[in-house]
Amino acid sequence: MCFVKILIKICEIFIGGQLFFMGKILDNYVEYVESKSPKTGWFNSLLHAFLIGGAICSLGQMVGDIIKAFNPMMDIQMVGTWSSIFIIALTIVLTALGVFDRIAKVGGAGTFVPISGFANSIASCAIEYKKEGLVFGVGSKMFFVAGPVLVNGVAYSLIVGIVYFIISLF
Amino acid sequence: MKKIGKSTFEFEKDIFVKGAFSLVSSKEAEGVLGKYFSEVLEDDTLGEKTFEKAERAMHTLAIKKILKQQELLESEVDLLVSGDLMNQLVTSNFSAREFDIPFLGVYSACSSFTESLLIAGTFISAGAAKNTISIAGSHFSSAERQYRNPLEFGNQRQTYSQWTVTGMGATHLSLIGSNEMPRIKKVTVGKVTDYGIKDIANMGAAMATAASRTLLDYFQDTKTLPTDYDLIATGDLGKLGSDILKDLMIEEGFPLGQNYTDCGHMIYSSLQNSFQGGSGAGASAVVFNSYIYEKLKKGEFKKVLLVATGALMSVTTNQQGDTIPCVAHLVMFEGGKC
Amino acid sequence: MLEGLLMYAKVLLVGGLICVIAQVIVITTKITPARILVIFLMIGAVLGGFGIYNYLVEWAGAGATVPITGFGNSLARGAIAGAKTDGFFGALGGGLAATSAGIAVSIGFSYLVSFFTTSKTKKD
Numbered sequence: 001m002c003f004v005k006i007l008i009k010i011c012e013i014f015i016g017g018q019l020f021f022m023g024k025i026l027d028n029y030v031e032y033v034e035s036k037s038p039k040t041g042w043f044n045s046l047l048h049a050f051l052i053g054g055a056i057c058s059l060g061q062m063v064g065d066i067i068k069a070f071n072p073m074m075d076i077q078m079v080g081t082w083s084s085i086f087i088i089a090l091t092i093v094l095t096a097l098g099v100f101d102r103i104a105k106v107g108g109a110g111t112f113v114p115i116s117g118f119a120n121s122i123a124s125c126a127i128e129y130k131k132e133g134l135v136f137g138v139g140s141k142m143f144f145v146a147g148p149v150l151v152n153g154v155a156y157s158l159i160v161g162i163v164y165f166i167i168s169l170f
Numbered sequence: 171m172k173k174i175g176k177s178t179f180e181f182e183k184d185i186f187v188k189g190a191f192s193l194v195s196s197k198e199a200e201g202v203l204g205k206y207f208s209e210v211l212e213d214d215t216l217g218e219k220t221f222e223k224a225e226r227a228m229h230t231l232a233i234k235k236i237l238k239q240q241e242l243l244e245s246e247v248d249l250l251v252s253g254d255l256m257n258q259l260v261t262s263n264f265s266a267r268e269f270d271i272p273f274l275g276v277y278s279a280c281s282s283f284t285e286s287l288l289i290a291g292t293f294i295s296a297g298a299a300k301n302t303i304s305i306a307g308s309h310f311s312s313a314e315r316q317y318r319n320p321l322e323f324g325n326q327r328q329t330y331s332q333w334t335v336t337g338m339g340a341t342h343l344s345l346i347g348s349n350e351m352p353r354i355k356k357v358t359v360g361k362v363t364d365y366g367i368k369d370i371a372n373m374g375a376a377m378a379t380a381a382s383r384t385l386l387d388y389f390q391d392t393k394t395l396p397t398d399y400d401l402i403a404t405g406d407l408g409k410l411g412s413d414i415l416k417d418l419m420i421e422e423g424f425p426l427g428q429n430y431t432d433c434g435h436m437i438y439s440s441l442q443n444s445f446q447g448g449s450g451a452g453a454s455a456v457v458f459n460s461y462i463y464e465k466l467k468k469g470e471f472k473k474v475l476l477v478a479t480g481a482l483m484s485v486t487t488n489q490q491g492d493t494i495p496c497v498a499h500l501v502m503f504e505g506g507k508c
Numbered sequence: 509m510l511e512g513l514l515m516y517a518k519v520l521l522v523g524g525l526i527c528v529i530a531q532v533i534v535i536t537t538k539i540t541p542a543r544i545l546v547i548f549l550m551i552g553a554v555l556g557g558f559g560i561y562n563y564l565v566e567w568a569g570a571g572a573t574v575p576i577t578g579f580g581n582s583l584a585r586g587a588i589a590g591a592k593t594d595g596f597f598g599a600l601g602g603g604l605a606a607t608s609a610g611i612a613v614s615i616g617f618s619y620l621v622s623f624f625t626t627s628k629t630k631k632d
Contacts (some may be wrong), residue, residue, distance in 0.1 A: 024421065025414075025417060025421055026365060026379065026418070029365035029367070029379065030365070030366045032414075033372065036410065036413065036414060036417075037329070037372065037410060038329045038330055038410065039329070039535075040328075040535050042535065045326075045531055045535060046528050046531055046532070049524075049528050049530070049531035050524035050525070050527060050528045051524065052527070053523050053524050053526065053527025053528070053575070054521070054523045054524030054527070054571070056523070056574060057519050057520065057522070057523025057524070057570050057571045057575065058516055058519050058520055058523070058570070058571075060570035060573070060574040061515070061516060061519045061569050061571070062516075064569065065512075077606075080565075080570070080573045080578075080582075081609050081610065083570055083573075083574070084573065084574065084609075084610045085609060085610060085613050087574060088610060088613050088617070089613065089617055092614070092617045092618055092621055093621075095322050095324075095621075096322075096621045096624070096625040097625075098322060098627075098628045100324050101321075101322055101323065101324040101325075103324065104324020104326065105324070105325075107324075108326045108531050109527045109528070109530035109533075109534055109541075109544070110524075110527040110531070111324055112541050112544075112545065113526060113530045113544075113545070113548065113576055114523070114527070114574045114576070115574055115575070115576065115578075115579060115610065117324070117541070117576070118576065118579070119614050119618075120322075120324050121323060122614045122615065122618045123322070123614075123617070123618040123621060123622075124319070124320040124321070124322035124323040124324070124627070125320050125323070125618075126619060126621065126622040127320070127322055127618075127621065127622050127626065127627050128315065128320030128321060128322065129320070130622045130623075130626075131219065131220045131626075138622050142615065142618065142619075144320070145319065145320070145323060145542060146614075148542050148543075148545070148546050149545050149546060149576070152546045153549050153553070153579065153580060153583050153607075154583070154603060154604060156550060156553035156554075156583060156584065156603075157553065157584055157586065157587040157602070157603020157604065158587070158599075158603065160556070160557040160583075160584040160587045160588060160603070161587030161588065161590060161591050161598075161599030161600060161602055161603060162600075163557075164557070164587065164588045164599060165591040165596055165599040168591060195629075196631075214629050215629070310629065310630070311627075311630075320627060321627035321628065321630060322627050322628075325541060326534070336629075369538060442632060444632075
C-alpha cells in the first residue's frame with residue numbers, strides 16, 4: 001500500500017499536478033490543497049538556478065584570476081576572500097538600485113545560495129528598516145533575515161574549533 | 171433588524187448605498203477593471219517618507235474624497251467604520267484623528283470591508299445613525315514589510331501566492347434614499363474556520379473554507395440557491411482559492427455557476443505577474459466600490475452577494491507553527507430599480 | 509588557454525549544481541530559503557571540519573568557495589587553523605577571523621548604502 005502511494009507521488013511530480021483525490025475534501029483538507037496547488041515548472045526553474053548560480057561563481061573565479069594576474073604572489077585564500085568581497089559589494093550595489101530582486105526572481109536558489117544571497121539579505125534589511133531609525137532600525141534589524149546564517153555559522157565554527165582543540169590535546 | 175436562520179440577519183429598513191469611492195495605485199489601474207476606479211494614484215507613496223505613512227495618507231484622502239463627492243459635512247456623518255491590515259490598526263486609527271466623526275476600528279483582515287459595512291448597516295437599521303462611511307484598504311508595500319520580507323529582498327514567490335492590492339474603497343451608507351439606489355438587505359456574520367493550513371503564502375486555500383461555510387449558512391438560512399443571484403463575489407481567494415471554493419460548494423450541494431467571481435482574481439490581468447491574483451483588505455473594497463457598485467446602480471445586477479474573506483493570523487503565530495483561522499462575512503445587496 | 513576554459517567549466521558545474529540541489533529542495537518541500545541556507549552552511553562546516561571540502565575547493569575554485577557551503581567551510585577551516593596556531597583561543601576566534609572580511613564588508617557597505625537609498629515599490 002505504501003509502495004503504491006509512493007508510486008502515485010512520483011507520477012504526480014512528473015505530470016506536475018493532481019492524479020486523483022479521494023474522499024471528502026474537508027476531512028483531508030491539507031492534502032487536498034496540496035494536490036490542487038499549481039506546481040513550479042521543474043525544467044525552467046532548475047535551469048535558471050544552475051545558470052545564474054554558475055554565472056555568479058564564474059564571476060568570482062574571474063575576479064580571482066584577474067587579481068592573480070596582477071599579483072601572482074598573493075595567497076590563494078586571500079584571492080578567495082577578494083572575489084567574495086567583490087561579489088558582496090556588487091550585490092549590495094544592485095540591491096540599492098532595486099535590480100537584485102528582479103534577478104533573484106528568475107534565479108531562485110541560484111542567487112540565494114551563493115554569497116550574494118547573504119549580502120542581499122543584509123542590504124535589503126538595512127535599506128528597508130532605516131525608516132525605524134539608525135539604532136533600532138538599521139542597527140537591530142539588519143540581520144532580520146541573515147541572522148540565522150551568521151549565528152549558526154559562528155556556532156558551528158566554535159564546535160569545530162573546540163572539538164579539534166580537544167582532539168589535538170591527545 | 172431580525173435574525174433568520176442561524177447566522178443571517180435581515181434589515182427591516184432599507185440601507186441605501188448612496189455613494190462609493192475607490193482609490194487605487196497604477197498597477198491596479200492597468201488591470202482589467204481599470205476604467206471603473208474613481209481615482210488612480212500615479213505615485214503610491216503620495217510623497218510620504220514611509221509606506222505606512224503613505225497608506226495613512228491614502229486612507230485620509232479616500233475619506234475626504236467621498237465626503238466631497240457626497241457633499242457631506244463631517245458633522246453630518248454619524249459614524250466612520252474602518253479596517254485595514256496593519257498591526258494595531260494604525261492606518262485607520264491614525265487617519266481617524268483627522269476627522270470630527272465618531273469612529274470604530276474593526277479588524278478581520280481582508281474581510282474588514284464587509285465587516286465595516288454590516289456594522290454601519292446595523293447602526294442605521296437601529297435608527298441610531300443617518301449617514302455612515304465604511305472604508306477598508308491595504309497597501310502592497312506596507313503589508314509586504316509587515317507580513318513578509320523587505321521589499322528589496324530577492325526571493326521567488328510561490329506559484330500559489332497572491333499580490334496585496336494597493337487601494338482604498340469607501341462606501342457611504344444612508345437611511346435616506348430613493349428606489350433607484352442599491353440597498354443592503356441581509357448580512358451573514360461569519361464563523362471562524364480552520365482546516366489546518368499553515369502556509370502563509372497559500373491564504374486563498376485557507377480562506378476558501380470560511381467562504382464556503384458562510385455561503386452555505388446564508389443559502390440554508392434564506393432558503394435560496396446560488397442561481398438566484400446575478401453575482402456572487404468572494405473577496406480575495408485568488409484563482410486557486412476560488413477553484414477550491416467551487417469544489418467545496420459542489421460537495422455541499424450548492425454548485426456555483428457562471429455568476430461566481432472573485433474580486434482578487436478579477437482585479438489584475440494575467441499579464442501582471444500577480445500569480446493567483448490580488449489579496450488584502452483593499453481587494454474586495456476597491457472592486458465593490460468601483461465595478462460592482464456601478465453595475466448595481468445601473469440595475470445590471472439585481473441581487474449581489476459579497477463575501478469578503480479574511481485570514482486571521484499574525485506573523486508571530488505563524489512562526490510559532492500555528493494554523494491559519496479564517497472568517498468570511500457576507501453582505502447581500504439589491505440593485506436599483508430602473 | 510584550454511586549461512583555463514576547463515577551470516571555468518568546473519566552476520560553472522560545481523557552483524551550478526550546488527544551487528540546483530537547493531532549488532530542488534525549494535520546489536519539493538516547504539523549507540524556507542533561510543533554513544536551506546542554514547542546512548547548507550552546516551553541511552559546508554561539517555565537510556570542512558573533516559577536510560573533505562578543501563578537495564572540492566582545489567578542484568572547482570570559486571565554484572566551491574562562493575556558495576554558502578564555502579562560507580561554512582571557511583568558518584570550520586578557520587577554527588581549525590586558529591586552534592593549530594593559537595591553541596584554545598584560536599579555536600574560539602579562528603572561524604570568525606577567517607570570514608571577518610566578508611562579514612565586515614557586508615555590514616559596513618550595507619550601512620553606508622542605507623543612507624542613500626530607500627526601498628522602492630514593486631510592480632511585478
